Amino acid sequence: MADAESYVIGVDFGTLSGRAVVVRVSDGVEIGSAVLDYPHAVMDTTLAATGEALPPEWALQVPADYVAVLQSAVPAAVASAGIDPSRVIGIGTDFTACTMVPVLADGTPLNELAEYAGRPHAYVKLWRHHAAQGQADRINDLATSRGESWLPRYGGLISSEWEFAKGLQLLEEDPELYNRMDHWVEAADWIVWQLTGRYLRNACTAGYKGILQDGEYPSEAFLGTLNPAFSRFALDKVAHEIGQLGASAGSLSAEAAAWTGLPEGIHVAVGNVDAHVTAPAAQAVNPGQMVAIMGTSTCQVMNSDRLAEVPGMCGVVDGGIISGLYGYEAGQSGVGDIFAWYVNNQVPAAYVEEARALGRSVHEYLTELIKDQPVGGHGLVALDWHSGNRSVLVDHELSGLVIGMTLTTRPEEIYRALLEATAFGTRAIVETFNDSHVPVTEFIVAGGLLKNAFLMQIYSDILRMPISTIASDQGPALGAAIHAAVAAGAYPDVRAAGEKMGKLNKNVYVPNEASSAAYDELFAEYTRLHDYFGRGENDVMHRLKALKRRAAVTAREALVSV
Numbered sequence: 001m002a003d004a005e006s007y008v009i010g011v012d013f014g015t016l017s018g019r020a021v022v023v024r025v026s027d028g029v030e031i032g033s034a035v036l037d038y039p040h041a042v043m044d045t046t047l048a049a050t051g052e053a054l055p056p057e058w059a060l061q062v063p064a065d066y067v068a069v070l071q072s073a074v075p076a077a078v079a080s081a082g083i084d085p086s087r088v089i090g091i092g093t094d095f096t097a098c099t100m101v102p103v104l105a106d107g108t109p110l111n112e113l114a115e116y117a118g119r120p121h122a123y124v125k126l127w128r129h130h131a132a133q134g135q136a137d138r139i140n141d142l143a144t145s146r147g148e149s150w151l152p153r154y155g156g157l158i159s160s161e162w163e164f165a166k167g168l169q170l171l172e173e174d175p176e177l178y179n180r181m182d183h184w185v186e187a188a189d190w191i192v193w194q195l196t197g198r199y200l201r202n203a204c205t206a207g208y209k210g211i212l213q214d215g216e217y218p219s220e221a222f223l224g225t226l227n228p229a230f231s232r233f234a235l236d237k238v239a240h241e242i243g244q245l246g247a248s249a250g251s252l253s254a255e256a257a258a259w260t261g262l263p264e265g266i267h268v269a270v271g272n273v274d275a276h277v278t279a280p281a282a283q284a285v286n287p288g289q290m291v292a293i294m295g296t297s298t299c300q301v302m303n304s305d306r307l308a309e310v311p312g313m314c315g316v317v318d319g320g321i322i323s324g325l326y327g328y329e330a331g332q333s334g335v336g337d338i339f340a341w342y343v344n345n346q347v348p349a350a351y352v353e354e355a356r357a358l359g360r361s362v363h364e365y366l367t368e369l370i371k372d373q374p375v376g377g378h379g380l381v382a383l384d385w386h387s388g389n390r391s392v393l394v395d396h397e398l399s400g401l402v403i404g405m406t407l408t409t410r411p412e413e414i415y416r417a418l419l420e421a422t423a424f425g426t427r428a429i430v431e432t433f434n435d436s437h438v439p440v441t442e443f444i445v446a447g448g449l450l451k452n453a454f455l456m457q458i459y460s461d462i463l464r465m466p467i468s469t470i471a472s473d474q475g476p477a478l479g480a481a482i483h484a485a486v487a488a489g490a491y492p493d494v495r496a497a498g499e500k501m502g503k504l505n506k507n508v509y510v511p512n513e514a515s516s517a518a519y520d521e522l523f524a525e526y527t528r529l530h531d532y533f534g535r536g537e538n539d540v541m542h543r544l545k546a547l548k549r550r551a552a553v554t555a556r557e558a559l560v561s562v
């Protein structure tokens, strides 16, 4: 029987892999999917091309790995769906952000030029490249002293993860490459460029990461005061035609059709960010519905009909999530990444063996061992800053801490303290929104960490809120597919498409009053430590990072002199 249905493809470019999902346009049912792990993963210790050690806080990627996802995961997803590719009417993508590619005018990444393959600054700076904190501090100090009107839209602080801090680092550490670069492009837009052959800058990253507010970038005078050679950064390297979310960025080129096996000429949606596309996929686009996309990091996004300054938020952008509302974003740079670090580096071999024998992951094994302990039974509290603090302190010189360890502390107890610490970090963000008159009325979770039900219950207890969950394992890819359906003209707008194609399970976890009361006590301790180490009373974390950088320079110099 002929299949009369239409389909769209959503491709989610995550931190470690790209996932493609085939979605039915009429109802959002996911028909097939495939994943490709990026061959170069994240380069955060050494540069693959040379083996050279990278300085602390660097995180690079290889753009060709993203194209490999188009070539491999997309056709594999279509094959697994068993559909006729000619029924696919559009493709949409979402990406991590702020993830930046330095390119020539035709989109060629600088690392693909033979003469630059050995230069770290020629590569993609991944969102969690945190080595531009010095530049971010200067941007913030100058913007504060000049009273720049855009600063409140970013909660008073620009992150070292965003476009301007990373761009200034590139200029100051490798000016030759900075001058050779024609565009400083979000990977979210670079991948759409590869699909259509046309560069269009998406309104989401331009606003949140690119300081585009009310149609203007920071002025030449501001940028030139930071560094005279940086004065035309916005005009020359960043500014470009803007595409609105859900619009079509163009049609699939012949080359990209050959890579993906999809029909040439189908619509390609304007680029977007993994967190922001997920809101319509979770049917959570109304004011007060906060969606937390919990994976290696957590990004919280929420719409409001009010424009407000929320201290330490990542940003507020008019139409940044869905048109007609102010889209707010906040985030935690390390969540699953912290759990992964603990599991990979701190758990005894006997635990790893026992988990394997039981056929469980180490995460599952540790969770099982600790889930029945009463709240506070481990005597620990931790700070979740192993990857710095994106909100509300906006400081990537901060680091992790566990307090309360004794000679009887068990590995699973520390694991639980880390799970709890990330929930306390989320509560700090939610309370800041509430205090800023942009109340969080519903909390919805999407992302890979949904798989840990104990973690979800901890969040519900600590937030004292019910938790609803997206009914999809592939929230961002589904969201990208929703944008593809709109771009292809199947729905009038993203809200309408989300209503048909999105999926939500309401109030899956509800708070337990006894646990919540006990967690309130631990949260008070967390807040005390948070302010003590994070708000300048004790800058030990900053001093230790400075020492670490000096030691890395000494080690490199010693290597050169050998």
Ligand SMILES: Nc1ncnc2c1ncn2[C@@H]1O[C@H](COP(=O)(O)OP(=O)(O)O)[C@@H](O)[C@H]1O
Pocket: 014, 015, 016, 017, 294, 295, 296, 297, 335, 336, 337, 338, 339, 340, 341, 361, 363, 364, 447, 448, 449, 451, 452, 455
């Ligand atoms: N059972 C578990 N409990 C808690 N964390 C887990 C569990 N299994 C995997 N993780 C964490 O989930 C993260 C991956 O989440 P995922 O959403 O797949 O990634 P991404 O954020 O890159 O899209 C890893 O950082 C890993 O540490």
Ligand SMILES: O=C(CO)[C@@H](O)[C@@H](O)COP(=O)(O)O
Pocket: 014, 015, 016, 095, 096, 097, 098, 127, 273, 274, 275, 293, 294, 295, 296, 297, 298, 299, 331, 333
């Ligand atoms: O910060 C954002 C979006 O603004 C995320 O892309 C970034 O944290 C990466 O997300 P993941 O942890 O890979 O899901």
